Amino acid sequence: MLKYTYPRVSYNGYYVSFPRIRRGFDSLHPHQYQRRMPEGYFLLVFRGGAIIILSMPEEFFDVLDENGNKTGKIKARSKVHKDGDWHRSAHIWVLNEHGDILLQRRAPNKDLFPNMLDISCAGHLSAGDEPLSAALRELKEELGLDVEPKELQFIKTLVRPDDGGNTFKNNEFADLYILRTTKTAEEIDFQKEEISEVIFVPYKKFKQMIANKQPDLMLDYDEFKILFDLFDKEFDK
DSSP, X not given: OOOOBOSSOXXXXXXXXXXXXXXXXXXXXXXXXXXXSOSSSEEXXXXXXXXEEEEOXXXXXXXXXXXXXXXXXXXXXXXXXXXXXXXXXXXXXXXXXXXXXXXXXXXXXXXXXXXOEEOSEEEEOOTTOOHHHXXXXXXXXXXXXXXXXXXXXXXXXXXXXXXXXXXXXXXXXXXXXXXXXXXXXXGOOOOTTTEEEEEEEOHHHHHHHHHTTOTTBOXXXXXXXXXXXXXXXXXXX
16 A cells, blocks of 8 residues: 555555546546545556656536536535535534533635634535535544444534625535544544644533623534534533
């Protein structure tokens, strides 16, 4: 297995297989191969027996219809958000045995909402992805967590039409999952390029942060309500 390490992507342990490409780079369709790799911006291509590392500028998404079904079209992330196409993401809330909720702080170099406290783990589905496999991949890439499918509890799919407030149009189906873990924050090997820290916040304190509209907390009230409906009886005593 070839091993390459880049700031965001490690190929170690991933089985990447591409056809030999003898013509030019025009014969490469990135969206056909991206789903074979961990999420990132690099492709391995065999060309004349040599291995070439190409930089891919952005992800490609499956375009969905208004019911969440794949249309068969694939578009670059920037065009999806420019045109307001429906697409899908996976959101995972991580809790420990005490009901403490894991939050990640977005890195200061993020183009959107830098330094903000955010959901435990989340990411878009790349072209060809399915929600569960995407959730498992995001947990591995963002938090370094190797999770079995049976450990994830699917809750529901949230339908989120864009509010029309800006040129970044985000029509999204978000598949919501819960993961319970026995790990501490110190044991989580998070992705340093995307996240500056992870913290476990006690359940009641988390509710207070939301009630007080803490300035550095990303507010996502529909997901908060789902969490509280699920866990108030268990942890808000």
